[in-house]
Amino acid sequence: MVLRRGLLLTAAGLLIDLVLLLVWLTGNETPPIGGFGLTSLAQSLIIVGGSLVSFGVVSRFLRSR
Numbered sequence: 559m560v561l562r563r564g565l566l567l568t569a570a571g572l573l574i575d576l577v578l579l580l581v582w583l584t585g586n587e588t589p590p591i592g593g594f595g596l597t598s599l600a601q602s603l604i605i606v607g608g609s610l611v612s613f614g615v616v617s618r619f620l621r622s623r
Contacts, residue, residue: 559614560613561611563610567603567606567610568603571601571602571603574603575604578593578597
């Protein structure tokens with residue numbers, strides 16, 4: 559359960575980063591409304607998701623023993 563939620567949060571963060579990258583690659587020099595907020599949200603989602611994934615892997619390993 560924790561592993562799945564962590565993967566979902568990480569994927570959401572990466573998706574936001576991908577969308578912002580595509581906006582930047584189109585040549586739009588001005589960030590979209592809330593662009594800086596979206597980048598910090600994406601990074602936070604990736605960090606929290608990675609932490610949950612790590613916790614999920616460790617707990618699944620310990621539960622199997």
